Amino acid sequence: MPEVFHALGLHFHQPFGNLVALHNSGERWEAKQILWCYDRTTRMLEGYGDVARLHASFSGTLLKQLEDPGVRETFGDVVNIADFMHRFRCSNIEFVGSGLFHPVYPLTPPADWDAQTEWWQGLGRHLLGRERFEGFWPPEMGFCMEMIPMLARHGYKYVLVDSMYLKPKREMRWEELRYRPYLARHGGAEIIVVPRDRELSNAQLSGLDPGWFQHEVLERTKWCDFPALVTTWTDGENGGWFRATQVESGFWGFFYKPILDRFRAGTLGFTPTHISEYLRRYPPTEEIEVHRGAWNTEHHWGGDFTQWTGSLLQKKGWDELKRASDYYWQVKKTFDERSSRISDAEEVRHLIMRAFDLLLTAETSCNFYWGSRWVHRSFDDIEQVYHLLDTAMGKMPKKIGQEETEETEK
Numbered sequence: 001m002p003e004v005f006h007a008l009g010l011h012f013h014q015p016f017g018n019l020v021a022l023h024n025s026g027e028r029w030e031a032k033q034i035l036w037c038y039d040r041t042t043r044m045l046e047g048y049g050d051v052a053r054l055h056a057s058f059s060g061t062l063l064k065q066l067e068d069p070g071v072r073e074t075f076g077d078v079v080n081i082a083d084f085m086h087r088f089r090c091s092n093i094e095f096v097g098s099g100l101f102h103p104v105y106p107l108t109p110p111a112d113w114d115a116q117t118e119w120w121q122g123l124g125r126h127l128l129g130r131e132r133f134e135g136f137w138p139p140e141m142g143f144c145m146e147m148i149p150m151l152a153r154h155g156y157k158y159v160l161v162d163s164m165y166l167k168p169k170r171e172m173r174w175e176e177l178r179y180r181p182y183l184a185r186h187g188g189a190e191i192i193v194v195p196r197d198r199e200l201s202n203a204q205l206s207g208l209d210p211g212w213f214q215h216e217v218l219e220r221t222k223w224c225d226f227p228a229l230v231t232t233w234t235d236g237e238n239g240g241w242f243r244a245t246q247v248e249s250g251f252w253g254f255f256y257k258p259i260l261d262r263f264r265a266g267t268l269g270f271t272p273t274h275i276s277e278y279l280r281r282y283p284p285t286e287e288i289e290v291h292r293g294a295w296n297t298e299h300h301w302g303g304d305f306t307q308w309t310g311s312l313l314q315k316k317g318w319d320e321l322k323r324a325s326d327y328y329w330q331v332k333k334t335f336d337e338r339s340s341r342i343s344d345a346e347e348v349r350h351l352i353m354r355a356f357d358l359l360l361t362a363e364t365s366c367n368f369y370w371g372s373r374w375v376h377r378s379f380d381d382i383e384q385v386y387h388l389l390d391t392a393m394g395k396m397p398k399k400i401g402q403e404e405t406e407e408t409e410k
Helices: 018-024 028-045 060-067 069-074 081-090 110-128 145-153 174-178 198-206 210-221 251-264 275-281 312-341 345-362 375-394 400-409
Strands: 004-012 054-058 094-096 158-162 182-186 189-196 228-235
Touching (some): 004 028, 004 210, 004 275, 018 028, 018 060, 018 069, 028 054, 028 081, 028 251, 054 060, 060 110, 081 110, 110 312, 110 345, 145 182, 145 189, 174 210, 198 210, 210 228, 228 275, 312 345, 312 375
Parallel strands (some): 004 054, 158 189
Antiparallel strands (some): 182 189
16 A cells, blocks of 8 residues: 555635725625635644644735735624734644735746745745745646746745646656656756646535545555655635535535544544655655646636636736836836936835836736636726836936937937
8 A cells, every 4th residue: 555645735815905895895794704714724723733734825915915904904893813814823834835916927927927926925924924935836826837947046845736737758657647746847947846636626625525535535546656645725715615604514624624533543544744744755856847727717627728818808918918017127127227317216216116016916817817807907007007107217317328419419
């Protein structure tokens, strides 16, 4: 019998401003259910510290809302956000990093990747109480090989990828492609890729019996001639399975705790683990490549990003984002070259920084996820980006050579 390990992860995400928007639109009950999901997580781990090995990814847009004093006050009668954030910091949960405004990295301008990644790390260290994050959860599981140098530069050791997109360099068995981490290299950098089992993750999302899951894991890994790592990862606050107010009938009471109880009793057959623990014991040595792709959504399989690019308006939105990003970097370069000759340099710097913040906000995946319905949010931000950058350019002196030419012509 092979050694079998299970790494379970939950992804927590809300579109920027969504909690208050639900409150203001009369959907306060939904906001309550969402917040109870966050509050419930660490409570369900109480008494299981010796065996619980949970992973969590928080989007930057959610962390910003949980940090906001206005959000905390608005829902103060529902849950104590400061309290459950403290419990998250004190837990043994393995947090993984992400992008600040939840961008689909392969679709966003690469020039903006570093900021999305680094700014999340600053917010994550502050709110989640970890100095470093070994793993990275790509928003929407959108991954491409070109991200590897950027992720390595920011200190990440592993990245979660969908099992559907592994591209082996030799013929591999079915179970090898799903239950074994590998090295991936690009541009002189490397990272460990950890496959997420798509089918078992789908089951985790919609409700599953612990006995069925136990049997399925053991059946899927019985031919493994290596220590198998079964990784399941889903949203952690969407659907009745996670939002059920009766804990005994939802994810935590019906599935998660029974799994841990069986492990304690020695009857489970596999071991809950943190990915970082597994990788320290069994570091990968074999290299593979990974196809571009995202995780499956309700209507699409993710490989062609149709969920975020399928309509004409969605495509137009991505084109405008690329143009706005190019313009930002052009203006920033101009400012860096001429800042010493600008009388109100701090004001101009503030305009440029504000434009960049709006640009990154416009890149959030939620603006493009719902077909054409939310793309206007990106257009609204982009319009402000251009206004701020145009204003900044107007406050900067022209090139010295150009000034001299214009003076001579006069």
